[in-house]
Amino acid sequence: MASPIMISISHQLGRAEARRRIAGGFSKIVNLLPGSRGASSEHWDGDRLIFSVATLGQTVSGVIEVMDATVTMEIELPGILRVIASGLTNRLQKMGQLLLTRK
Template identity: 80%
Template sequence: MASPIIISIPHQLGRAEARRRIGAGFGKIVNLLPGSSGRASERWDGDRLTFSVAALGQSVCGVIEVFDATVTMEIELPGVLRVIASGLKERLQKMGQLLLTKK
């Protein structure tokens, strides 16, 4: 089994605002997954978001954790989706940075 995609994004928003922005922008993150229907199951447990989404007929699972100065994403890509892991990691990193840019 391949290693998960792990992304760490620093921010200066504070935990509550970063969590709010991740929650509000979660659909944008899901839409970056190739072949995703845009429908995901998601569950917040404190500042930890656990999710699953169907993409190209497979289940992609992940966790997003919000901390005081960083947000980390850990996403497991099954089968054929592992081939696109590096390009996907870059797009997820950019989307996360856009969501967490102080405005």
């Protein structure tokens, strides 16, 4: 099994605002996954968003952890989706930065 995608994004919003933005923008993150029009589940455990998304007949699962000055994403890509990991990492990094940019 390959290592999960690990992404860390710094922010200056504080934990509560960063969590609010991640919660509000989670659908944008999910839409970056190819074929992600399938079912998804998500729930918060404190400041950790635990999720799974059906995409291309497989399940992508992960955790987004919101901290005071950083948001980290750990995403497990199954099977064939591992070959797109680097491109997906870049897109997820950019989307995360957009969500966490001070407005």
